[in-house]
Amino acid sequence: MSTEHHLVVPRTARYHQLGTPSAATRRVWFVCHGYRQLAAYFIRHFAALAAADPGLVVVAPEGLSRFYLHGHDGRVGTSWMTRDDRQHEIDDQIGFLNKLVGHVLGRCPAGVPVTLLGFSQGTATVGRWLVQAPFRPAHLVLWAGTFPPDTNPEATEQLVRNLPITLVVGEHDEYLTPSLVAQQQAHLRQMGALLAVRTFTGGHALNQEILAQLGSVKKA
Secondary structure, eight states, X not given: OOOOOOOOOOOOOOEEEESOOSTTOOEEEEEEOOTTOOHHHHGGGGHHHHHHOTTEEEEEEOOSEEEESSTTSSOEEEESXXXXXXXXXXXXXXXXXXXXXXXXXXXXXXXXXXXXEEETHHHHHHHHHHHXXXXXXXXXXXXXXXXXXXXXXXXXXXXXXXXXXXEEEETTOSSOOHHHHHHHHHHHHHTTOEEEEEEESSSSSOOHHHHHHHHTOTTO
């Protein structure tokens, strides 16, 4: 009978970026895509924000696991993790994201405000990351998803307390039921989050009007 083993190896991770981190940078957004998406396409949703603000840098890391969306050829998508060998996938993604944030913020002025936005599967990714991240964001946006329930409770409460969090939900989102949204609101408020909820007419997708509103908040 075989026994399972693990070996940590170097690998190349990919990310896409709008703007260039420099002494002129005034805001940084890290945006994490959802299941089946690629960073190159996801970041296009933020092009208008970057074009309107030369001091903004938007960084879209990409999930480490790629696969063909249909059959054995054609379009490719990614996943942040699956249930198989789950904890190692989480550890790998957090290691990647922590290295990325150090690479980007190291080129920006000290204390530059950071917004983290997670979409769908990316909401769990940013939540798990923040609990083990070397920085505290100015603003957390959970879009079409919820904060992961499996993070360390004490570390999560310390992070969430007095943290501005915006929960964005499409009125016709097929994955987030009204009861699930209500539970998430109650849970985040109970931990002391400075919670705002925004809705729009649409489904499980980003919305340019809401993004423009979020992007206009200069402190974020």
